[in-house]
Amino acid sequence: MKALQGVEGHVEWLDEPSPTCDVGQVRIRVAAAGLNRADLLQRAGLYPPPPGASAVLGLECSGVISEVGPGASSWQVGDRVCALLAGGGMAEEVVVDARHVLPVPEGVSLLEAAALPEVYSTAWLNLFQLAGLKPGEKVLLHAGASGVGSAAIQLCKAFGSPCWVSVGSAQRLAYCEDLGAQGGVVRTDGIEGLRDFGPFDVILDPVGGDYAALDLKLLALDGRWVLIGLMGGREAQLDLAQVLGKRIQLLGSTLRSRNDQFKADLFSDLSQHVWPLFAEGRLSPQLAKTFPIKDAEAAFAELATNQIAGKLVLVIDESLT
Structure with a gap:
């Protein structure tokens, strides 16, 4: 063959x-x-x-x-x-x-x-099985227009959890909103704008790197941060007091x-x-x-x-x- x-x-x-x-x-x-x-x-x-x-x-x-x-x-x-x-x-x-x-x-x-198979398996595993996403909980999806992001937006909508995204362009933000996202930010405009939509109960993050410190700030009490990739780099400086104070769960996941x-x-x-x-x-x-x-x-x-x-x-x- x-x-x-x-x-x-x-x-x-x-x-x-x-x-x-x-x-x-x-x-x-x-x-x-x-x-x-x-x-x-x-x-x-x-x-x-x-x-x-x-x-x-x-x-x-x-x-x-x-x-x-x-x-x-x-x-x-x-x-x-x-x-x-x-x-x-x-x-x-x-x-x-x-x-x-x-x-x-x-x-x-x-x-x-x-x-x-790959994107729906990844989205279901990390949002619903590992993070235990419940109806009504707020979700942030980095790289929301990706294959995994596209599946995750639809699953969030289907199971009653509002979601927001970070994306690379206005066109991709519109694409995510058409799929069911509530809104989000274009990263070139500054991902700090995500503060306007938080805090979030669950963050699905394929980026890591510089996004990590902001993820901690954006998470709600008892928030779950699921790291599934390192597109932004493997190193980050974190304020661990936020992990303790908010009782945050950091979940590293590969399928x-x-x-x-x-x-x-x-x-x-x-x-x-x-x-x-x-x-x-x-x-x-x-x-x-x-x-x-x-x-x-x-x-x-x-x-x-x-x-x-x-x-x-x-x-x-x-x-x-």
């Missing part, structure tokens, strides 16, 4: 041995794969896959099941699905734990479905390195609480643009501009879409 590999800071569509479909696994003929910031980091040699995971790029994909391994009888050959992966999604086929697969939601195309059972439990939760909302029209994929796999380098370059609202998807097999 062919697969996308990160090679010395760029990507190449190379021959790769087909993986074996083992007990409890399914093989997916890949239609499309979502592109995430983790793929940028892996291409640059900064985010290696967890031990035992495929070195092929891609943390999520959509496609059609072509083989069902022993013990994966909940699926059938021909099922249209999307999957969460620790790696391997940007390939002609992928083998995955059958518990990390969900059906393509009603009314959603395979192209759109490729943009769902890719979680074990199979954790991801299976997460997907079970998504299946019950989140996936039905697509059929109801309360959630929708935010597919910004697609690229054929031969133009993967252009897709990576576009994601690196930080100008995207929503998700980018690579088309692997156009005949399936």
Whole structure:
């Protein structure tokens, strides 16, 4: 099979041995794969896959099941699905734990479905499972127009928690408001303007760095600060008295390195609480643009501009879409 590999800071569509479909696994003929910031980091040699995971790029994909391994009888050959992966999604086929697969939601195309697993898993895990977000609590989403931000805005709206965002442009702020955000700030205008909307019960932060000190100031009593990325840097100076005085919880969170059972439990939760909302029209994929796999380098370059609202998807097999 062919697969996308990160090679010395760029990507190449190379021959790769087909993986074996083992007990409890399914093989997916890949239609499309979502592109995430983790793929940028892996291409640059900064985010290696967890031990035992495929070195092929891609943390999520959509496609059609072509083989069902022993013990994966909940699926059938021909099922249209999307999957969460620790790696391997940007390939002609992928083998995955059958518990990390969900059906393509009603009314959603395979192209759109490729943009769902990673961002909705991340948003649900960090806001609702780890931070314990409750209806009526106020949320701040940094990088609100990102793929995770787009999913998080919709989930906050669906479950009754008003949210605000920080974004990179007025156009992306308007995009977030159209999705359901109450408002927010453009970071070039100064993120201190977020004080006008706080305090916040939960902050979802993929930035870190210089945002960290302000996050502490913006959090309410018993606030939860969930750090999921370091786009702004890994070092910060914090006033720890605020952590004590406000009883703040700082939660560091990554999903890719979680074990199979954790991801299976997460997907079970998504299946019950989140996936039905697509059929109801309360959630929708935010597919910004697609690229054929031969133009993967252009897709990576576009994601690196930080100008995207929503998700980018690579088309692997156009005949399936």
